[in-house]
Amino acid sequence: MHLTSRAAALFAAVATLTGTVRAISKITREGRYLYQDDGTRFYIKGIAYQEQGAVVASADNPFGEPSSFIDPLAVPDACNRDLPFLQQLGVNAIRVYSVNSSLNHDGCMTAFSNAGIYTIIDLALPLNGSIDRLSPSWSSNILDQYIRTIDAFSKYDNVLAFNVGNEVVVNDGTAVAPYVKAAARDVKAYLRSKSSSVLVGYAAINGPSNFRDPLANYFSCDSTGGNSDATAIDLYGLNDYSWCGDSSFQQSYAGTFGDFAGYNVAAYLSEFGCVKSPPRLWTEVGAIFSTDMSPVWSGGVAFSYFPAQSADGQFGMVTISSDGKTVTTGDDFNRLKTQYNQATGPNSPAKGSAPAAAYPSCPTTNSTFVASTNLPPTPNESACNCLLSTLSCRFTPATNNYTAVVGQLLDTACSLVGQKGGNCDEIGGNGQTGVYGRLSGCDPTIKLSYVMSQNYQLNNRNAVACSFAGNGTVNPLAPSTNAAADAAASSCIANPSATFVPSAPASSGGSSSGNGASGGSSAGSGNGAVNLTGDSNALVGMTVMALLSIASAVWTLA
Numbered sequence: 001m002h003l004t005s006r007a008a009a010l011f012a013a014v015a016t017l018t019g020t021v022r023a024i025s026k027i028t029r030e031g032r033y034l035y036q037d038d039g040t041r042f043y044i045k046g047i048a049y050q051e052q053g054a055v056v057a058s059a060d061n062p063f064g065e066p067s068s069f070i071d072p073l074a075v076p077d078a079c080n081r082d083l084p085f086l087q088q089l090g091v092n093a094i095r096v097y098s099v100n101s102s103l104n105h106d107g108c109m110t111a112f113s114n115a116g117i118y119t120i121i122d123l124a125l126p127l128n129g130s131i132d133r134l135s136p137s138w139s140s141n142i143l144d145q146y147i148r149t150i151d152a153f154s155k156y157d158n159v160l161a162f163n164v165g166n167e168v169v170v171n172d173g174t175a176v177a178p179y180v181k182a183a184a185r186d187v188k189a190y191l192r193s194k195s196s197s198v199l200v201g202y203a204a205i206n207g208p209s210n211f212r213d214p215l216a217n218y219f220s221c222d223s224t225g226g227n228s229d230a231t232a233i234d235l236y237g238l239n240d241y242s243w244c245g246d247s248s249f250q251q252s253y254a255g256t257f258g259d260f261a262g263y264n265v266a267a268y269l270s271e272f273g274c275v276k277s278p279p280r281l282w283t284e285v286g287a288i289f290s291t292d293m294s295p296v297w298s299g300g301v302a303f304s305y306f307p308a309q310s311a312d313g314q315f316g317m318v319t320i321s322s323d324g325k326t327v328t329t330g331d332d333f334n335r336l337k338t339q340y341n342q343a344t345g346p347n348s349p350a351k352g353s354a355p356a357a358a359y360p361s362c363p364t365t366n367s368t369f370v371a372s373t374n375l376p377p378t379p380n381e382s383a384c385n386c387l388l389s390t391l392s393c394r395f396t397p398a399t400n401n402y403t404a405v406v407g408q409l410l411d412t413a414c415s416l417v418g419q420k421g422g423n424c425d426e427i428g429g430n431g432q433t434g435v436y437g438r439l440s441g442c443d444p445t446i447k448l449s450y451v452m453s454q455n456y457q458l459n460n461r462n463a464v465a466c467s468f469a470g471n472g473t474v475n476p477l478a479p480s481t482n483a484a485a486d487a488a489a490s491s492c493i494a495n496p497s498a499t500f501v502p503s504a505p506a507s508s509g510g511s512s513s514g515n516g517a518s519g520g521s522s523a524g525s526g527n528g529a530v531n532l533t534g535d536s537n538a539l540v541g542m543t544v545m546a547l548l549s550i551a552s553a554v555w556t557l558a
Contacts, residue, residue: 024113024158028197029234029266034298035351043289043345044160044268044299046093046120047086047317047336051306053098053126069098069126073119076107078324082305083111085318085327090340093118093160095270095301098125101148109156118160120201120270120301123149123187128403133168136179136431138186140379141443144505146187151504154194161199161235162187166270169204169371171211175431177218177371184219185231186378189501201235203270206242206256213259214369220265221362223373231375232359236263237270237301241312243284245277249292252284260296264358269300275313280332285339294346302336365432374434378499379441386492387439389477392485393452393466395445396473406444409468413451416465420458424451438496457482 025036034042053069072078073096086094094112099105099121112119123146124130131138146164153159164183169176180202188200202219206212216236223231243252260267269288273280287293288300307316317333320326362373388394397405414424427447429436439447452472459465466472479485 024116024118026157026197027118027160027199029199029357030351031354031357032263032266032296033349033351033354034266039351041294041345041347041349041351042298043294044093044118044120044301045091045289045340045343046095046299046301047089047091048097048271048301048304048308049082049086049094049306050097050304052308071098071100071103071105072096073099073105073108074103076111079108079111081325081327082318083115083117085329085333086117086305087115089333089337092116093120093299093301094305095120095122097122097166098129099149099152101145101152105152105156109153109158113156113158118158119153119156120161120163121149121153121159122163122166122203124163124165131165131168131176131179131183133170133173133176136176137429137440137444138179138182138376138379139441139443140381140384142183143186143379143502144381146183147190147502147504150187150190150194150196150198154196159198161201162191163201163203163237163270164233166203167205167239169215171205171207171368174211174215174369174371177215178373178375178431178434179429181219181223181231181371182375182378184233185375185499186502188230188234189378193501199234199266201237201270202233203237203239206238206240209256209259210368212238212256214363214366216260216263216267217360217363218369218371220263220359222359223362223375225361227359229357229359232265234265236265236267238267239271240269241272241274241276243272243287244274246281246283249287249290253287253293257293257297263296264360266298267296268298271303272300273303273315275310275315278313280335282332282336282339285336285343289343289345291346294348299345302340370432372431372434375499376429376431376436377441377497378502380493380498380500381443381505383493384439384442384446387442387489388446388449390479390485390488390492391449391453392461392475392478393449393456393472394475395449395452395471398470402471405471406448409471410444410448410451413448413455413468417451417454417458420455422454422458427451436497438493453478453485457485 025038027034027036027042029035034044036042050072051070094117096119109119125145129142129145131142146162150162164187165180168180184200184202191198191200204212204215204219216238219233220236221232222228238256240253240256242256272284272288273282282302285302288297302317304315305317307314307319309315317330317336319328319330321328363369365371395406395409399405410424417424426437427439427442427450429440439450442450449472452466452468456462456466456472456474463474466474479488
């Protein structure tokens with residue numbers, strides 16, 4: 001089937017004139033169920049909606065993350081082109097993996113709202129704009145980016161959820177989980193400060209039950225032990241591709257979903273649609289919206305509207321003409337359309353009779369799940385900026401493409417500090433032990449300035465020790481002695497483990513009037529840090545923070 005962008009626009013205009021446009025219902029969560037304003041149970045009948053970005057394979061990108069992306073909610077012509085097809089599918093939600101908060105999203109968000117389509121928006125951006133599972137950090141630059149996206153979308157009524165991560169935690173890397181949970185805690189606190197009811201979610205990779213089950217429980221538990229939802233997500237997504245071909249609930253889902261029988265928050269399949277046994281028949285839709293799964297599960301998101309190539313095969317359901325104006329649907333699209341339009345989840349339990357939400361204590365660590373319940377602190381941008389002003393040596397990059405050298409310089413600086421008997425513990429952290437350095441929440445460039453300053457002081461304040469091939473400069477306004485520098489730094493970061501409600505970064509809230517798509521990071525925090533751009537090498541060197549632990553740091557920040 002083909003439809004031009006002009007026809008799509010006409011379709012939307014006719015819908016408006018014929019009175020089919022309505023204010024979209026507010027979705028709320030009660031316990032583990034989602035409800036519309038009228039009390040009807042809400043099931044996510046969604047599709048992943050984002051063109052695949054360019055993936056540059058390299059040793060610095062072991063997980064195949066895209067190095068660029070196209071923001072699908074910033075191209076209104078494309079949204080209007082695709083809207084009739086999304087309506088044919090009968091979807092009520094789209095999942096978008098990366099958005100650029102500096103762009104204008106009015107056209108797409110309004111069109112989708114008028115059509116009754118919600119958005120589930122991932123807050124992370126490729127590479128530098130996400131929590132790195134190899135060398136994790138919950139830092140002010142990432143928090144600021146998340147807040148900018150929240151602020152950019154706060155005026156729209158059809159944002160169902162913000163995801164704080166997608167498949168960040170893997171089976172052999174559960175120590176990153178506290179960083180993601182801290183992100184959920186701070187994002188939830190910020191949303192509540194704005195009186196927003198948008199849900200906070202996470203999308204998990206599937207895996208063996210001894211990994212999958214404690215991970216799900218970890219993200220929905222109360223890490224303080226007080227039956228509070230402050231550190232718990234609202235919406236748990238599972239990327240599950242276990243239903244292949246014409247399977248059955250008992251063969252593909254019964255075991256996995258039985259493990260969630262007592263789950264305490266809303267859950268859905270954040271991705272589904274196996275391509276290993278083509279053709280994709282989408283018969284799992286009938287199971288997802290059946291009484292077998294409705295007691296716990298609230299729908300799912302089919303993957304993917306746009307072509308998406310993977311090692312397993314091609315996931316896309318439509319192709320777009322080279323001029324971007326015409327959509328051609330495939331057999332996957334037509335089969336999903338049939339299944340989605342036949343699916344209606346049971347309208348039970350009734351709103352008001354759902355069990356009240358409870359937030360149990362977090363699961364204990366074991367040999368397969370090592371995440372601590374002690375979470376990283378809320379990134380404190382003002383404290384980090386205060387610290388920066390006291391540092392003896394400042395990162396002043398010698399090139400405009402400085403993002404690429406930050407990681408390399410951290411490697412070099414931490415190595416040199418270690419050789420002198422110091423370490424980089426203050427800028428790192430450990431999600432397994434729950435111990436986090438006092439600077440762990442600072443922007444990476446401030447961390448680099450700190451380590452440069454350590455090296456400078458350990459070398460008797462020799463200016464050469466601050467240079468780092470012209471990327472460091474002595475700060476003439478810094479305290480003139482090591483003891484005075486220590487005292488000033490300690491006064492800046494007086495309460496390094498504090499949690500609090502984050503505030504918007506200074507430059508947050510504005511959107512440009514452009515309607516193009518853009519790749520890269522919305523970096524820049526309106527503070528004293530050097531801004532990071534979307535480069536795959538920026539944080540590579542921060543792996544050294546988990547490796548160096550030699551004697552005591554010169555700057556104890558006691």
